[in-house]
Every structure is written in structure tokens, then in C-alpha cells.
Amino acid sequence: MDALIEGFKQFIKKRGLKYTSEREEILREILSTKDHFDVDTLYLQLKSKNSKISKASIYRTIPLLIEGGYIQEVYKKGGQSYYEVTLNKRPHLHFICIKCSEVKEAYDPRLNELIDDLERASNYRFLTFHLEIFGLCPSCREGKVSHETQ
Amino acid sequence: MDALIEGFKQFIKKRGLKYTSEREEILREILSTKDHFDVDTLYLQLKSKNSKISKASIYRTIPLLIEGGYIQEVYKKGGQSYYEVTLNKRPHLHFICIKCSEVKEAYDPRLNELIDDLERASNYRFLTFHLEIFGLCPSCREGKVSHETQ
DNA sequence: TAGAAAGCTGAAAATGACTTGCAATTGAGA
DNA sequence: TCTCAATTGCAAGTCATTTTCAGCTTTCTA
Ligand SMILES: [Mn+2]
Ligand SMILES: [Mn+2]
Ligand SMILES: [Zn+2]
Ligand SMILES: [Zn+2]
Numbered sequence: 001m002d003a004l005i006e007g008f009k010q011f012i013k014k015r016g017l018k019y020t021s022e023r024e025e026i027l028r029e030i031l032s033t034k035d036h037f038d039v040d041t042l043y044l045q046l047k048s049k050n051s052k053i054s055k056a057s058i059y060r061t062i063p064l065l066i067e068g069g070y071i072q073e074v075y076k077k078g079g080q081s082y083y084e085v086t087l088n089k090r091p092h093l094h095f096i097c098i099k100c101s102e103v104k105e106a107y108d109p110r111l112n113e114l115i116d117d118l119e120r121a122s123n124y125r126f127l128t129f130h131l132e133i134f135g136l137c138p139s140c141r142e143g144k145v146s147h148e149t150q
Numbered sequence: 151m152d153a154l155i156e157g158f159k160q161f162i163k164k165r166g167l168k169y170t171s172e173r174e175e176i177l178r179e180i181l182s183t184k185d186h187f188d189v190d191t192l193y194l195q196l197k198s199k200n201s202k203i204s205k206a207s208i209y210r211t212i213p214l215l216i217e218g219g220y221i222q223e224v225y226k227k228g229g230q231s232y233y234e235v236t237l238n239k240r241p242h243l244h245f246i247c248i249k250c251s252e253v254k255e256a257y258d259p260r261l262n263e264l265i266d267d268l269e270r271a272s273n274y275r276f277l278t279f280h281l282e283i284f285g286l287c288p289s290c291r292e293g294k295v296s297h298e299t300q
Numbered sequence: 301t302a303g304a305a306a307g308c309t310g311a312a313a314a315t316g317a318c319t320t321g322c323a324a325t326t327g328a329g330a
Numbered sequence: 331t332c333t334c335a336a337t338t339g340c341a342a343g344t345c346a347t348t349t350t351c352a353g354c355t356t357t358c359t360a
């Protein structure tokens with residue numbers, strides 16, 4: 001249906017890999033997710049739709065999706081990696097509340113400028129970056145007790 | 151000997167904790183380290199000096215040192231956390247080569263300005279941040295075509 | 301300064317995210 | 331349809347970090 005899905009199929013085939021229903025299903029589920037996601041959440045989402053896909057397959061598919069440019073790892077929290085769909089996303093930073101674990105995105109053109117400048121001024125080749133700011137979100141700084149907690 | 155060590159002792163006692171030789175030894179070793187370090191390296195360093203301190207104690211002491219402002223977690227690499235002494239360090243970013251794993255620090259006042267601005271413009275309380283840039287270091291980008299993946 | 305309660309410590313077991321081995325299954329070209 | 335390498339689910343394995351627990355210090359008090 002989607003040009004994106006078709007592109008993924010071509011990407012997979014071009015690499016001499018097999019285009020499986022599992023791989024497509026995983027990509028479709030990810031594309032339907034607007035938020036950041038981790039493997040466990042994705043697994044449960046698929047399971048709730050009666051999918052039989054295993055976590056192992058998700059773990060094996062994620063590197064492919066990253067190499068294909070479909071998703072990116074965007075931050076780590078509580079020992080797990082979180083990802084998001086790359087499409088329609090510009091580089092941005094993540095604020096992580098150390099109390100309630102809420103994550104919020106923020107964009108600032110100065111960040112991209114800064115990173116571009118740093119790359120130009122160096123002999124490095126920059127590929128991606130993570131900017132994670134840790135602190136207290138508005139409600140948690142109010143000394144409220146959070147019920148969501150980790 | 152050091153005012154820093156004495157300050158740590160006060161910090162520990164003020165919290166109603168016990169000031170043990172292990173805690174002091176760990177702090178001393180960390181202060182003698184100029185570079186970034188991880189738990190394993192620190193453990194082996196201590197061991198090579200005939201210290202009997204266990205990894206468990208290191209893992210238990212690190213949060214205290216962070217809360218006391220003596221060290222900070224500065225990035226994660228290969229599934230491990232890396233730390234550095236906070237003293238005499240300004241906030242900075244880390245460039246991580248995805249090929250050789252080399253890590254290099256970089257400072258840019260614009261980064262701090264940006265972060266300060268973002269905090270002022272929000273209702274968040276910022277405590278720390280990690281800016282990790284992933285890419286290829288000068289020697290690794292020299293097209294030594296690698297088949298070693300990544 | 302002895303004695304006891306509260307904290308600590310090392311060693312080992314437990315955790316939890318992620319990876320890997322393997323036998324059965326499936327995709328894709330012939 | 332046949333063939334076989336790639337892929338999958340499951341279970342076992344890794345590995346950093348956490349936790350359990352019994353013995354050992356630190357502190358406080360009498
Ligand atoms: Mn994001
Ligand atoms: Mn640093
Ligand atoms: Zn919060
Ligand atoms: Zn390199």
C-alpha cells in the first residue's frame with residue numbers, strides 16, 4: 001500500500017535478504033506509532049493484535065530499520081533503548097524527568113547549527129547525536145507526588 | 151588530606167551514613183583518574199593496588215558520589231556507563247567514534263547558552279545533560295574500507 | 301571503653317535487556 | 331513444484347548492574 005513499505009521491500013531485497021511478513025508487520029506497527037517506543041512496548045502492541053512475532057525478531061529487525069533509515073535510536077532510559085520513526089522528524093533533543101520518567105521533545109535550530117559547526121570545524125564525520133536533558137518536569141518540580149512513577 | 155575528601159566525609163555524615171574506608175578509597179582513586187572511567191576499569195585499578203574493594207561497593211558508592219556532586223555520568227558506550235570527576239569540568243559534549251570507540255570531549259559555550267535558554271523558556275528544572283555525537287573519527291573516516299560491518 | 305544497634309561489605313545469586321544456537325519453517329529463484 | 335539458504339520462535343546464554351544475606355565496621359551511649 002504505502003510507498004514507504006514498498007521502499008522497505010526494495011531495501012530488503014537489494015541487500016539479498018528475504019522480505020518476510022514479520023519484517024513488514026513490524027515496520028507497519030512502528031509506522032502506526034507516533035511516539036517513542038521500546039522493544040517491549042512494540043512487542044506487547046503486536047501481541048495485542050494477535051501477532052505471533054517474537055521479541056527476538058523485533059531485536060533482529062530493528063538494526064535493519066535503522067540501517068534503512070526508517071527509525072533511529074533516540075535515547076536510553078532505565079537501561080532500555082527507545083526509538084522513533086525518522087520520517088518527518090528533524091534532529092531534536094529529549095528532556096527526561098528523573099522523577100516521573102516523562103519524556104518531552106524539544107526543537108531548537110541553534111542546536112543543529114551548533115552541531116554542523118562542530119563538524120565543519122573538526123575532521124570528524126558526524127552521523128547522529130543524542131541530546132538528553134535530565135531534570136524535573138513542571139509537575140514534578142512542584143513537589144507533587146507522582147503516581148505514575150517508574 | 152584534601153579538603154575534597156573532608157567535604158565528602160561531611161557529606162556522608164550529614165546524610166546519616168557511615169564514613170567507611172571503602173568509600174574514601176573509591177573517591178581517592180576516582181580523583182586520581184583524569185579520564186572518563188567505567189566501573190570495571192575502576193575496579194581493576196583498585197585491585198591492581200591490592201585493594202579488596204568489590205564491584206558491588208563501587209556500584210553502591212557511585213550514586214552517592216553523584217548526589218554529592220563529585221562525579222557525573224557522562225555517556226554510555228557498549229552498554230556501560232562512563233563517569234568523570236565533576237571538579238574543574240564545565241558541561242561539555244562527547245564525540246564517540248562508532249568504529250574505534252574513541253571518545254573525545256568538546257566544549258562550546260553556545261551549548262551552555264542554548265541549554266540555559268531552554269530551561270528559562272520552560273517550566274522544567276534542568277539538572278544535567280548528555281550530548282553524545284556518534285560518527286567517525288578522523289582516522290576511521292579515512293576510507294579504510296572496512297568489511298567489519300557497522 | 302565496652303556493647304549494641306544501625307549501616308556496610310564481599311560473595312554469590314538474581315535481574316533484565318539484549319543476543320545467539322538450533323531445529324523447524326518459509327521465501328524466492330530455478 | 332523443488333531446493334536451499336535465510337528466517338523464525340523458543341530457549342539458553344551474555345553481561346552490566348542490582349539485590350540478598352551473613353558477617354563485619356562505624357557510631358553512639360552509658
Ligand atoms: Mn523524539
Ligand atoms: Mn567528558
Ligand atoms: Zn516529572
Ligand atoms: Zn575511530
